[in-house]
Amino acid sequence: MPKLPMRYLRYSLLLMVAFSCASEYKLLQPAMLEQSCVSKIKPRGFTTSWFTTSVDVVGKHLSGLLLIKNQPDSSTRVVFTSEAGITFFDFEFTKNGTFAVKRIVSQLDKKPIIQTLRKDFELTLGIPFRGVTPEVWTMNTEKWYGVKQKNETSYFITDTECASLLRLELGSTRKKKTEVFIRGKDPHDPDSVQIKHYNFAMQIELRKLMRE
Amino acid sequence: MNKIHSLTTYLLLVSLLLFRFEETFSQHTGFKPIVNFPDFKVQFKLESSKINSIVSDFAQEKVLTALTEKIKSEGKFLFMRNNKVRIEYQKPFTYLVMMNGEKMLVRDNQKDNRINVKSNKLFQQINRIMIDCVQGTMLDSKDFTVKVFEDDNTFLLEMTPVSKALSQFFQTIVLLVEKKDYSAKSIEMREPNGDKTVITFINKKLNAEIADAVFAL
Numbered sequence: 494m495p496k497l498p499m500r501y502l503r504y505s506l507l508l509m510v511a512f513s514c515a516s517e518y519k520l521l522q523p524a525m526l527e528q529s530c531v532s533k534i535k536p537r538g539f540t541t542s543w544f545t546t547s548v549d550v551v552g553k554h555l556s557g558l559l560l561i562k563n564q565p566d567s568s569t570r571v572v573f574t575s576e577a578g579i580t581f582f583d584f585e586f587t588k589n590g591t592f593a594v595k596r597i598v599s600q601l602d603k604k605p606i607i608q609t610l611r612k613d614f615e616l617t618l619g620i621p622f623r624g625v626t627p628e629v630w631t632m633n634t635e636k637w638y639g640v641k642q643k644n645e646t647s648y649f650i651t652d653t654e655c656a657s658l659l660r661l662e663l664g665s666t667r668k669k670k671t672e673v674f675i676r677g678k679d680p681h682d683p684d685s686v687q688i689k690h691y692n693f694a695m696q697i698e699l700r701k702l703m704r705e
Numbered sequence: 706m707n708k709i710h711s712l713t714t715y716l717l718l719v720s721l722l723l724f725r726f727e728e729t730f731s732q733h734t735g736f737k738p739i740v741n742f743p744d745f746k747v748q749f750k751l752e753s754s755k756i757n758s759i760v761s762d763f764a765q766e767k768v769l770t771a772l773t774e775k776i777k778s779e780g781k782f783l784f785m786r787n788n789k790v791r792i793e794y795q796k797p798f799t800y801l802v803m804m805n806g807e808k809m810l811v812r813d814n815q816k817d818n819r820i821n822v823k824s825n826k827l828f829q830q831i832n833r834i835m836i837d838c839v840q841g842t843m844l845d846s847k848d849f850t851v852k853v854f855e856d857d858n859t860f861l862l863e864m865t866p867v868s869k870a871l872s873q874f875f876q877t878i879v880l881l882v883e884k885k886d887y888s889a890k891s892i893e894m895r896e897p898n899g900d901k902t903v904i905t906f907i908n909k910k911l912n913a914e915i916a917d918a919v920f921a922l
Contacts, residue, residue, distance in 0.1 A: 545798045556813035576800045578767045578902030
């Protein structure tokens with residue numbers, strides 16, 4: 494093999510490695526906290542609603558109904574059932590941040606599955622942002638409000654004018670792990686929610702069920 | 706002393722029997738156990754075998770007891786002997802489940818899922834429940850023990866799962882069957898945590914003509 498192409502190959506590989514190691518958050522620039530924006534946009538969970546739900550995970554597709562219910566004791570229950578009525582899981586998120594599995598079928602009763610779903614719903618319900626003052630950054634035309642937890646940071650992201658919530662995000666120090674898009678006029682009573690994972694192939698879509 | 710001991714044992718036995726008796730009756734108000742189970746089984750098999758097809762509307766209600774939540778849905782139900790079922794949920798969501806022998810199709814808003822139920826025993830057991838309930842074969846099921854009760858117009862079949870795998874989904878399944886034609890009136894699935902789902906068949910037409918294509922997968 495001639496020397497020149499070999500050298501190019503090495504440089505290309507080095508560039509690829511360097512590029513893949515680059516933090517997706519390196520362009521975040523610290524910014525001033527605008528309390529009015531936090532008060533206006535910070536996710537606070539949903540009103541009690543049923544959603545039709547589809548889950549695509551590593552090539553498999555399943556669907557069902559998801560209930561998000563706010564309880565009188567200020568806890569939130571997330572219950573997933575099949576359309577025909579079988580309950581797959583029932584999670585409880587309490588006001589003080591604790592989490593309990595009230596019920597789960599043995600097929601789903603695996604720690605990585607429970608942890609993934611727990612983090613997805615905690616982010617979607619805005620639980621990481623409760624009772625804490627977020628740090629603020631800007632990137633391009635977006636404002637990022639983040640709360641660090643161990644090795645991860647939960648963000649809610651707005652436009653620079655703080656007119657609307659663009660999305661929620663969970664990331665490690667370098668990589669985006671999950672994005673949540675909340676769609677509809679009222680972010681506390683959304684028409685649809687999309688939860689998208691970036692570290693493995695999983696997507697959850699919720700569409701609000703209109704009841705008579 | 707011996708007399709007192711015998712009396713105590715006797716009273717204990719009587720109270721236990723009474724308790725069991727009361728428990729059996731309180732489970733299904735207005736129903737009493739059938740007298741002759743073997744005769745019932747023969748009769749049930751014979752009469753239900755006369756139903757070759759069912760076209761019906763259905764109403765479903767899922768009750769989450771602890772959360773005081775209910776969700777109601779409705780749709781169309783079709784059955785054709787043997788082992789062909791089509792359940793079309795139409796309100797408030799659209800969803801289709803079709804079973805034809807060992808094949809199954811699930812269609813939600815987004816995708817068609819074709820499943821060979823043979824590859825998953827639990828799936829097979831769950832799917833057989835509906836088929837067994839409507840074609841009158843649940844008394845032969847190895848997956849459930851069945852107790853039978855009756856009132857003037859209805860038989861009540863209380864099915865309790867045998868396996869641990871099915872027990873996590875159902876505590877009991879209660880099937881009501883019309884005495885007049887041995888067709889299923891309702892199916893109530895009771896879950897271990899007290900939640901339940903009731904499917905009630907409305908406007909049933911028995912032995913109506915249904916095209917095979919309706920069950921094509």
